[in-house]
Amino acid sequence: MNLQQIVSDAIDKKGNTKDKLIEILLEIQSRTEGNYVPTESLKMVSESLDIPLSKVYGVATFYSMLSVKKRGKYAIQICNSAPCYISGSSDIVKIFEEVLGIKMGEVTQDGMFSLEYTSCIGACNLAPAVKINDKVYGNLDRNKIIEIIASLRKGGE
Numbered sequence: 150m151n152l153q154q155i156v157s158d159a160i161d162k163k164g165n166t167k168d169k170l171i172e173i174l175l176e177i178q179s180r181t182e183g184n185y186v187p188t189e190s191l192k193m194v195s196e197s198l199d200i201p202l203s204k205v206y207g208v209a210t211f212y213s214m215l216s217v218k219k220r221g222k223y224a225i226q227i228c229n230s231a232p233c234y235i236s237g238s239s240d241i242v243k244i245f246e247e248v249l250g251i252k253m254g255e256v257t258q259d260g261m262f263s264l265e266y267t268s269c270i271g272a273c274n275l276a277p278a279v280k281i282n283d284k285v286y287g288n289l290d291r292n293k294i295i296e297i298i299a300s301l302r303k304g305g306e
Contacts, residue, residue: 155180156193167198170208174215183219183260191217213267221256221263223301226280230269236276244294245279261302 150158159176163169173194178186186209195202209215213226227233227242242264246252249262256263272278275287286297 150180152181152187152190153193156190156197160194160197165197167200170194170198170200170205171212171215173198174205174209178215184222184224184263185216185219188217216265219256219263220265221261223262223281225262225264226267226270227253227264228268228270228272228276228278228280229266230273232273233276233278238277241277241279241289241294244289244291248294248298262298 155177156173159173159180160169163172163176174186177190177194178184181187181190191205191209192202194200195205198205206217209217216224225245227238227245229238242253245264249257249264251257251262251264253264253266267280270278270280270285272280272285272287275285277289278285278287279289280286281297281301286293
């Protein structure tokens with residue numbers, strides 16, 4: 150399916166009103182290979198909803214659940230807020246980088262995983278914590294990270 154069709158379908162599904170912008174962008178992202186909102190689609194949404202492109206781009210780059218850069222099927226967002234940092238999030242970053250063979254901001258060659266920082270995910274009691282797509286994982290250590298990655302590679306949740 151081409152990008153124009155994805156955008157058109159997302160607007161038809163979510164509604165052609167300005168208040169549906171985030172929902173439309175999320176829908177486009179979920180249907181785009183690379184798990185992101187392509188720049189060209191932002192222009193299409195801007196024109197369709199009669200919203201300035203700067204505002205559409207601002208929304209797409211402000212919210213951590215949206216990305217304008219290609220990501221893996223499983224977008225691993227590592228919390229870098231104070232509680233997670235104090236609890237060892239920098240060590241968690243190193244473990245994920247080692248296990249996946251990529252650095253922060255990169256995507257694995259198979260397109261399965263990407264690593265990125267995010268601000269607070271509301272799981273301070275589980276620090277250090279990460280969010281993988283919509284699921285939060287906490288109290289992480291090397292063994293838990295290896296188990297999580299293995300499970301996701303097998304298609305688990």
